Amino acid sequence: MDDDELIMRLAGGDDGALRELFTRHAPVLAVRLRAVLPPSDVEDVLQETFLAAWKGARSYQPDARAGGWLWGIARRQAALLLRRRGPATAPLPEVLADGLPNPPIPNDFGESVATNAQLAAAAATLSPVEREVWQLMYIEDRSLAEVSKLTGVPEGTVKSRAHRVRRQLRAALGGGLR
């Protein structure tokens, strides 16, 4: 089944078609996005891209350019992500334009992005439950009680997971987080 047929099926609510589309196109999109975004941002943008494709499949005009359609959605989602970060973030690099398979990483992207990228790479070494604690406590700045309530585990368990998170991130980043 070609991409146009898959997207037509997507428009009809076939989640199997979305899965197939993801399998075919997500790796390429990931590579193109990874050139300019850290891994965790790439994952977020990819997720939003395919959800947008799922919701907007009816607007697709069959012309055998599914890859370009998806890349257009991915660029818009990446732009939204960067805009949400505020003015401190560099504007959407031109490398997110069409047609460049593996553009070089721009060298004026800013220290904060490099640090974010390092942190995100370090966070990727965590287990799912540890990553959840990392997200809630250190990114969203929630209290121990809130995290305990949200995750449904006792505060003691949250504390020991947070301890493991700090230890692993310290090791991954070579010191820095207390």
Added chain:
Amino acid sequence: MTAPDDSKPGLDGIDVSGIDLRRVWTGVAAEVWRRQPGRVERIATRLLRSPGLARALVTTPSLLVPWLISTVVVFVIGGALTLAGEPLVWLIAPVAAALGIAYAYGPGVDPAWELACSMAVSDRMVLLVRSVAVFAVNAFLGLAVSVVSYWVIGPAAHGATGRAAGQAVAVTFAWLLPMTAICALTLAVAVATRSASAGAATGVVAWCTTVLVTRAITSGELTAAVTNSMTYLPYLAVAACAVAVIGFGTRTQRGAL
């Protein structure tokens, strides 16, 4: 269990420059497969303060739309037909409610019963909520049809038979007490025997027997099962005993499943 499908490339092990595509897909799937609770479920969640209980309530077999429609039809027929000048709601309501209760929940009707007994939301709470809801729905339908029947059919029929207005009102409303007793008895038998069918059959037979016996005792008065005040205490006793059996049968200290 994580082996990919042979017919197409899967998501396993694809690590593109440190990106976990499997995790991305899971996030997409979570949103695509997400179920949106309906309005009834959202209200039930607020009232019961438990999303699990609310979900269990709206999935009660005897509260699903096909069953509800059948119940409405049965009640309307009961309201439209008369016997000896009385609409038949009083006769039908206890049986309809008992059948609904028997097939609401429990080991005889829930194929995943053993699993349900290991849940944080206790099976006893689910049973209570579902039974009360089924009873309330049937009581409401019965009352609605009964009141309408009384005003449409009742006065003319009562005038013809010379029946007192008080007795007519009793027939219109007093079936709630025997309905409570029959429902409790049905549920008790269903819990004790772990069979919804046994509970349902017991409820139907018990009510038919009650109607016939009270009619015989009161020299032929058909509606004696609901109008004769001597029946009220026995109904309350049956309901109390049945509730005790249900409480004992649903305790965590139980035997083989």
Added chain:
Amino acid sequence: MNIELTSVTRTFGGNRAVDGVSLDAGPGVLGLLGPNGAGKTSLLRMLATVLPPSSGEVRLLDRDPRHAADRREIRRRLGYLPQNLGYYPAFTVVEFIEYFALLKEVPPARVPKAVATAVERVDLGGKAKSRLRTLSGGMLRRVGIAQAIVNDPDLLLLDEPTAGLDPEQRVGFRALLRSLGEASTVVVSTHLVEDVGAACSEVALMDAGHIVFRGTPAELIARGEGHGVGDAPLERGYSAVLTAARNGSVAA
């Protein structure tokens, strides 16, 4: 320790299904082997808080299941797959797993991700929106495994989980077991000796309500050296221990 059993007994009428069993288990995968009627299912039911012991003490996840509040907390962190699990034919795969996630009081905001993760872990992503009545026996068993793991349990109890799975699915399942056993206590009751050997860090062998062996698969194999009955080393060990137990030797 996530499981602490002290002299636990369970009787049904005159029959002692579980007889004076003491057992401690922490994180890892514990295989529970034994012939039919050995008491494995009754033991698992007690661990799942579905059946209370007739005597003895049970502590799960550092709590006492006799107390209602503790029992509720245990059940939030418990995953259980009964030997005979019925299904709701009209539910889809996702609906069924979500239903039990809600009954386990998984926070509602986390339910969609938890369900999707569980579905993908048992490789049923292609059947997520399919009604259960359309699925094969092996797929239904995987649905059962998915509902057991949806709440990321600290204590996972699986009674004959590989029933109906084909050999390739069983290989995948053993890999899943090993990953689950890294952070949780997993107890797998099975009569398939090869499942135990491949996935379990420890084995307990039950017979007539008693635990007659507790040790690693390698230790069970060692018990079978020189024993003639059985096609594979683990089977010979299994058979040797059972024979010794039935002949009156204390093998545990």
